[in-house]
Amino acid sequence: MSMNRIVLYYAFAPLPDPEAVRLWQRALLERWSLRGRIIISKDGINGTVGGEIGAVKQYVKATREYPAFKKMDVKWSDGAAEDFPRISVKVRDEIVSFGAPGELKVDGSGVLGGGTHLKPEALHDLVEAKRQAGEEVVFFDGRNAFEAQIGKFKNAVVPDVATTHDFIKELDSGKYDELKDKPVVTYCTGGIRCEVLSALMVERGFNEVYQMQGGIVRYGETYGDKGLWEGSLYVFDKRMHMEFSPDAVTIGRCVACAAPSNKFENCSNLSCRNLRLFCADCAADEQLRQCPDCVGVSA
Numbered sequence: 001m002s003m004n005r006i007v008l009y010y011a012f013a014p015l016p017d018p019e020a021v022r023l024w025q026r027a028l029l030e031r032w033s034l035r036g037r038i039i040i041s042k043d044g045i046n047g048t049v050g051g052e053i054g055a056v057k058q059y060v061k062a063t064r065e066y067p068a069f070k071k072m073d074v075k076w077s078d079g080a081a082e083d084f085p086r087i088s089v090k091v092r093d094e095i096v097s098f099g100a101p102g103e104l105k106v107d108g109s110g111v112l113g114g115g116t117h118l119k120p121e122a123l124h125d126l127v128e129a130k131r132q133a134g135e136e137v138v139f140f141d142g143r144n145a146f147e148a149q150i151g152k153f154k155n156a157v158v159p160d161v162a163t164t165h166d167f168i169k170e171l172d173s174g175k176y177d178e179l180k181d182k183p184v185v186t187y188c189t190g191g192i193r194c195e196v197l198s199a200l201m202v203e204r205g206f207n208e209v210y211q212m213q214g215g216i217v218r219y220g221e222t223y224g225d226k227g228l229w230e231g232s233l234y235v236f237d238k239r240m241h242m243e244f245s246p247d248a249v250t251i252g253r254c255v256a257c258a259a260p261s262n263k264f265e266n267c268s269n270l271s272c273r274n275l276r277l278f279c280a281d282c283a284a285d286e287q288l289r290q291c292p293d294c295v296g297v298s299a
Helices: 018-031 053-064 120-132 145-149 164-172 192-203 215-223
Strands: 004-012 035-041 044-052 073-078 087-091 116-118 138-141 151-153 183-187 208-212 229-231 264-266 275-277
Touching: 004 053, 004 192, 018 035, 018 044, 018 053, 018 087, 044 053, 073 215, 116 120, 120 183, 120 208, 120 215, 138 145, 138 151, 145 151, 164 192, 183 192, 183 215, 192 208, 208 215, 215 229
Parallel strands: 035 087, 116 208, 138 183, 183 208
Antiparallel strands: 004 044, 004 073, 035 044, 151 229, 264 275
């Protein structure tokens, strides 16, 4: 019986020919019957790939043989090729779409001017040291706001953003200026969004910015549900969420009846892509699943 796995990875490094990298990456996926989503830009690569574990290992090894990707951070989780509808390998202006390709500065060591990287253990050390000094560390969610509905760091600031593109407007609005002289830890799923977000925050005058190295995934691998994280982690494949242990709490609430839920459902209007939280009973009611934007719209 074969075993399957999913890998989540990224690497920031200057790429002189992103299109050549795209063709090479697609060929690797096809060679080993893998599926996933890969974004490539002049600043690096960001991917999620699934399949038979031996094939995934071969893929990771081959990708790391390219000098720019030698030190890419790879995180493993349960899953398979079937968790992805197809192979998708694209070249974009940004590997994370903040809408600020001109702001990001990258060299062979990664993003320049970002926050201080913290491994999970160092994060706990920072929280304790600041507590003893009478300060409180502010956790700043670097994901889309809906992802935090099912899981987040306790007492985290969750910016009002529907897409990553919204972060720059949100930061420039002034609503977080009171945090500029406080210790702020940015976090996201696998760490990549915070690489960019922390640099954007430093550029805008936040004086003490840290970022969770390896993101929520690495933190969950280290502490499970016995640390500062609570709930489920939203993931961008058919699984839609994952838990770090059987002790995970359900912090999400069904939008219809407020019952505990960590399951997002699509609007019943097939042309709409809005996701909302529903319990199993309410999700079975197509009228309930119709989002406010689609009321009166024929499915």
